[in-house]
Amino acid sequence: RKEVEQDPGPFNVPEGATVAFNCTYSNSASQSFFWYRQDCRKEPKLLMSVYSSGNEDGRFTAQLNRASQYISLLIRDSKLSDSATYLCVVNVLLGNKLVFGAGTILRVKS
Amino acid sequence: GAGVSQSPRYKVAKRGQDVALRCDPISGHVSLFWYQQALGQGPEFLTYFQNEAQLDKSGLPSDRFFAERPEGSVSTLKIQRTQQEDSAVYLCASSGPRQYFGPGTRLTVT
Numbered sequence: 001r002k003e004v005e006q007d008p009g010p011f012n013v014p015e016g017a018t019v020a021f022n023c024t025y026s027n028s029a030s031q032s033f034f035w036y037r038q039d040c041r042k043e044p045k046l047l048m049s050v051y052s053s054g055n056e057d058g059r060f061t062a063q064l065n066r067a068s069q070y071i072s073l074l075i076r077d078s079k080l081s082d083s084a085t086y087l088c089v090v091n092v093l094l095g096n097k098l099v100f101g102a103g104t105i106l107r108v109k110s
Numbered sequence: 111g112a113g114v115s116q117s118p119r120y121k122v123a124k125r126g127q128d129v130a131l132r133c134d135p136i137s138g139h140v141s142l143f144w145y146q147q148a149l150g151q152g153p154e155f156l157t158y159f160q161n162e163a164q165l166d167k168s169g170l171p172s173d174r175f176f177a178e179r180p181e182g183s184v185s186t187l188k189i190q191r192t193q194q195e196d197s198a199v200y201l202c203a204s205s206g207p208r209q210y211f212g213p214g215t216r217l218t219v220t
Contacts, residue, residue, distance in 0.1 A: 004152075043201060043211035044153065087152050097143060097166065098209060100152030 003027055006088050006101035013108055017078045021104045023071045023088030030099075033064055035073050036087040038103065044087055047073075078108045112136060114204050114212035122218045123192045131187045131215045135204030142185050143209065144177055145201040153201050159185060192219045 006023045013019050025033075033050040048055065050062040050071055061074040071088055088101040115134045123129050135142050141160055145153035146169075155169040161182035170177070174193075179185040189196055197219045203209040 008150075043213050045211070046208060089152075097155040097158055097169070098145075098153075098203075099155070100145075102150070102152045 001026060002101070003099045004088055004090055004101035006104050008102060008104060010105035010107050013078055013106070015078055015080060015108055015110050017108075018074065018076045019078055019106065020075075021073045021086055021088075021106075023073075023101055025069050025071070025088075025090045025099075027090070027092055027099075028069060030069075030090040030092050032091040033071055034089040034091070034098075035060075035062055035071075036089055036100070038085045038087055040084075044100075047086070075106075078106075080108050080110060082106060083108045114202055114210055116200075116202050116212040116215050118215060119213060120216050120218075122220060125192060125194060125219055127192050128188065128190045129192055129217065131189075131200050131217070133185045133187070133202030133204075133212060135183065135185070135202070136206065136210060137183075139204035139206050139210075140182075141205035142179060143203045143205065144185070144187050145203065146171075147199045147201055147214070149198075156187070156200075189217075192217075194219050 004025045035047040036044040037047045038044045050064045054063045059076045063072045085103040087103045089098050117132045143158050144156040147153040157177045158166040159179040174190045176188045199214040199216050201214045202212045
């Protein structure tokens with residue numbers, strides 16, 4: 001079983017739609033949590049950190065449920081430019097290696 | 111620019127050849143990570159340096175893989191006697207408060 005599991009998709013949605021991605025992690029000692037975005041043939045880039053209280057950054061909302069070991073990302077009012085692979089990432093020790101899920105593909109169509 | 115740089119960006123190697131991949135981290139970043147990303151997968155941890163010390167090499171898939179960072183700055187990932195299954199993108203990340211990824215080296219072994 002992989003340490004971080006995600007639905008690979010693809011999620012095909014029209015512009016303006018709301019879309020949600022989920023992720024589960026297996027290591028209960030995980031300390032920090034992130035969503036990264038990766039465009040085709042590019043490096044991963046940090047989209048947002050995820051906090052237990054939930055956090056929002058513009059159209060993006062991230063939630064963490066430590067009891068269920070579950071992380072989510074909600075994107076509202078999808079734009080064409082949101083099309084990418086979204087990687088769920090956990091870090092067991094602060095400053096140490098990141099553990100990535102396989103990614104969820106999002107395609108936003110006009 | 112001030113980001114992480116990697117070279118070469120693309121490398122084609124015949125099976126059995128040795129390759130060396132270079133990473134120039136962000137100046138002043140103490141921590142440096144190498145990841146391997148196979149097609150359709152998330153990055154997977156290979157090894158981690160703090161300054162010149164290799165603190166974790168648990169992700170290196172075989173003894174054909176070797177990494178060094180002799181002066182605590184530039185790092186080299188060397189793969190000896192390359193095999194087809196080594197074909198992947200090799201990502202380097204350097205870490206201050208968070209990890210910043212380089213553009214990667216795409217290795218194709220024929």
